Amino acid sequence: MQLRFVWHLVMPCLPIILYNILNYLGIFSTTGDVIPKSLLVSFGITFYFVLSESIVGCSNCLEVNKSYINKTGLDIFPCYLSVAYAVSMSFAIRYSALQIVLLLNIEHYTFEILYGPLLALVILVFGISIGSVISIFVIFYKDIVNIVQMFAFYMLFASGVFGLINDSTFVGEIVTKLPGYIFVTSSRSIVFGHEMVNEQNFYIMILVSLIVCVLSYRINKNSKALVLNHLK
Numbered sequence: 001m002q003l004r005f006v007w008h009l010v011m012p013c014l015p016i017i018l019y020n021i022l023n024y025l026g027i028f029s030t031t032g033d034v035i036p037k038s039l040l041v042s043f044g045i046t047f048y049f050v051l052s053e054s055i056v057g058c059s060n061c062l063e064v065n066k067s068y069i070n071k072t073g074l075d076i077f078p079c080y081l082s083v084a085y086a087v088s089m090s091f092a093i094r095y096s097a098l099q100i101v102l103l104l105n106i107e108h109y110t111f112e113i114l115y116g117p118l119l120a121l122v123i124l125v126f127g128i129s130i131g132s133v134i135s136i137f138v139i140f141y142k143d144i145v146n147i148v149q150m151f152a153f154y155m156l157f158a159s160g161v162f163g164l165i166n167d168s169t170f171v172g173e174i175v176t177k178l179p180g181y182i183f184v185t186s187s188r189s190i191v192f193g194h195e196m197v198n199e200q201n202f203y204i205m206i207l208v209s210l211i212v213c214v215l216s217y218r219i220n221k222n223s224k225a226l227v228l229n230h231l232k
Helices: 006-024 037-064 066-072 076-103 111-140 143-158 170-175 179-191 200-231
Strands: none
Touching: 006 037, 006 076, 037 066, 037 076, 037 111, 037 143, 037 179, 076 111, 076 200, 111 143, 111 179, 111 200, 143 179, 179 200
């Protein structure tokens, strides 16, 4: 490759560029907010991909690294950590790029922007925890990988990335209670320093993330012998 490491910077930013182009073409409706739609979409996608990439990456990581686990005796937990590292680096690249964009919209630059990495960490813990549990089932039923990838892709449009969802309808009320929607809208609300949603939901999700993390650790630890035996 002639560009080499340039791809590591370009690829994480492609989704942001793509959806901003679609927004510029008027594909998505306006939010009516004082903050430019491009910024809302960009930050929303950035936080959403932390969740989706961690779940999708973890769900298939044991199957992908099966040969390494068998040949080297690698433990299953470093596989999850490798996904966490990759997702963290992608977030760091996207978030750094957004800081440059914000310099062009300096009036929307707030101190709360610094909370972004901490918010992403909470989302990452939740995503890795869910994905690590799914990875156990993927070993036995590989079709689950495609289901998870399909779910992660289409849930983007129900995550609040492109605007808040009306919760007055039955379906809307269900969607607004989903972890992805709460994570994205609450995180974006916090970094822009204004109330778009009830932030109490996000603090509840912090607690939920910790609980899910502990449960997933116990599940992975108890099923470790079964997983390693089946991978051989």
